[in-house]
Amino acid sequence: MNKFSYIRATSVKDAVQRASTDENALFIAGGTNLVDRMKVFLDEPSQLIDISRLQMQRIEPIAGGGLRIGALVSNTAVADHPDVRRNYPMLSRAILSGASQQIRNVASVGGNLLQRTRCPYYYDTAFACNKREPGSGCPAATGINRMHALFGASDQCIAVHPSDMCVPLAALDAIVEVEGPKGKRQIPFTEFHRLPGNMPQQDSNLEPGELITAVVVPPVPFAKSGVYLKLRDRASYAFALISVAAAIDVAGDSIKDVRLAMGGVAHKPWRPTEAEKFLIGKPANAETFQQAAEIALQGAKPLTHNSFKVELAKRAIKRSLTVSAKGGGVA
Incomplete structure (x- = not known):
C-alpha cells in the first residue's frame, strides 16, 4: 500500500x-x-x-410503506431484517447468495453499491486496462471474456458489475440518497450506475465529494412473491454468470405488473424493460415467459467466450418468472 x-x-x-x-x-x-x-x-x-x-446504521419504515436502509447497515443486517425477509425476499436471498458470512457481517450497503468490477484484467496490473488507466486498452475484448458483458459494453470496457444486492434493488426501483458539497439529492437506482462508454473508469453518477447516506426501497406489494436466481460456476463464494431478480403480480389468469432485472450481463444491473412491457396483460404461463425471455435477450452481443450466457439467461428468466407466479420461494 x-x-x-x-x-x-x-x-x-x-x-x-x-x-x-x-x-x-x-x-x-x-x-x-x-x-x-x-x-x-x-x-x-x-x-x-x-x-x-456515523449515524447511518438503521433500517426504518417510511410513510406510505417501504424501507429506508442506512448506507452503513451491514449486508447481514439487511438480509436478516424481518421486513426485508417478509416484503422483499428477493433482496434477502440476493445478499445471502453473495460473498461469505464474514464479509457480509462487515460489508456495508453503500459499499456494496460502489464495489468495482472483478474483471481479472482490471486486478492484474501486468495487463492494460482502460478502467484502471484510461486509454491503455481492454485486453478482455480479445482475451478470456467468459464472465463479461452481453449488454451495454463499449470498445473501452466489457466488464460486468459484480453485485448481487444491486440486482433486486434495480428491479424494485430503489432510490439512492446522497449528500455532497451541493447538498442532498436522490438518484433513481437505475440511473446510479453508468455504462462504460468512453469513461470506463467512472462506475457511478456520484459527483466528487458525494457520500451515499441511504437506499430507499419503495412499497411493492407483489414483491413478496419475488425470487432471486443466481447461476454460477460453484455453489458458494462465486460471482454470477447470470442472475435474475423477478417479481410478478398475477390477477386471475393475467399478469398485472412485473419487475425484472439481470446481473452478470452488463456494467450495471440490467432492466429488460421491453420484456416487462410485453408481459403486462399476458397470461401467466410457460409460453408467455419464454417469449419474454426471448425479448429480454434480443439486444445481447455475446463475445468470443460467453455466447452460452444468452441461453442461460433465457432459462433463468423463464424459471424466475414461473416460480414468482406460483407465489415465490427458492428458484
Whole structure:
C-alpha cells in the first residue's frame, strides 16, 4: 500500500467537506473491496475518511410503506431484517447468495453499491486496462471474456458489475440518497450506475465529494412473491454468470405488473424493460415467459467466450418468472 493519512469523520457534513477538499481522498466503511484494491495499488488514496461510526446504521419504515436502509447497515443486517425477509425476499436471498458470512457481517450497503468490477484484467496490473488507466486498452475484448458483458459494453470496457444486492434493488426501483458539497439529492437506482462508454473508469453518477447516506426501497406489494436466481460456476463464494431478480403480480389468469432485472450481463444491473412491457396483460404461463425471455435477450452481443450466457439467461428468466407466479420461494 501507499502511505496515506487516516481520519475518523464526526458527521456526514464533516466527511463530505474533507472529501470535497481532497480529490484523492476515499471513504472507508467495511472496506471489504477497497482494502483489496489498495493492497495491489489499484487505489492509492492520500487519505482514508472513516465513516463507519456515523449515524447511518438503521433500517426504518417510511410513510406510505417501504424501507429506508442506512448506507452503513451491514449486508447481514439487511438480509436478516424481518421486513426485508417478509416484503422483499428477493433482496434477502440476493445478499445471502453473495460473498461469505464474514464479509457480509462487515460489508456495508453503500459499499456494496460502489464495489468495482472483478474483471481479472482490471486486478492484474501486468495487463492494460482502460478502467484502471484510461486509454491503455481492454485486453478482455480479445482475451478470456467468459464472465463479461452481453449488454451495454463499449470498445473501452466489457466488464460486468459484480453485485448481487444491486440486482433486486434495480428491479424494485430503489432510490439512492446522497449528500455532497451541493447538498442532498436522490438518484433513481437505475440511473446510479453508468455504462462504460468512453469513461470506463467512472462506475457511478456520484459527483466528487458525494457520500451515499441511504437506499430507499419503495412499497411493492407483489414483491413478496419475488425470487432471486443466481447461476454460477460453484455453489458458494462465486460471482454470477447470470442472475435474475423477478417479481410478478398475477390477477386471475393475467399478469398485472412485473419487475425484472439481470446481473452478470452488463456494467450495471440490467432492466429488460421491453420484456416487462410485453408481459403486462399476458397470461401467466410457460409460453408467455419464454417469449419474454426471448425479448429480454434480443439486444445481447455475446463475445468470443460467453455466447452460452444468452441461453442461460433465457432459462433463468423463464424459471424466475414461473416460480414468482406460483407465489415465490427458492428458484
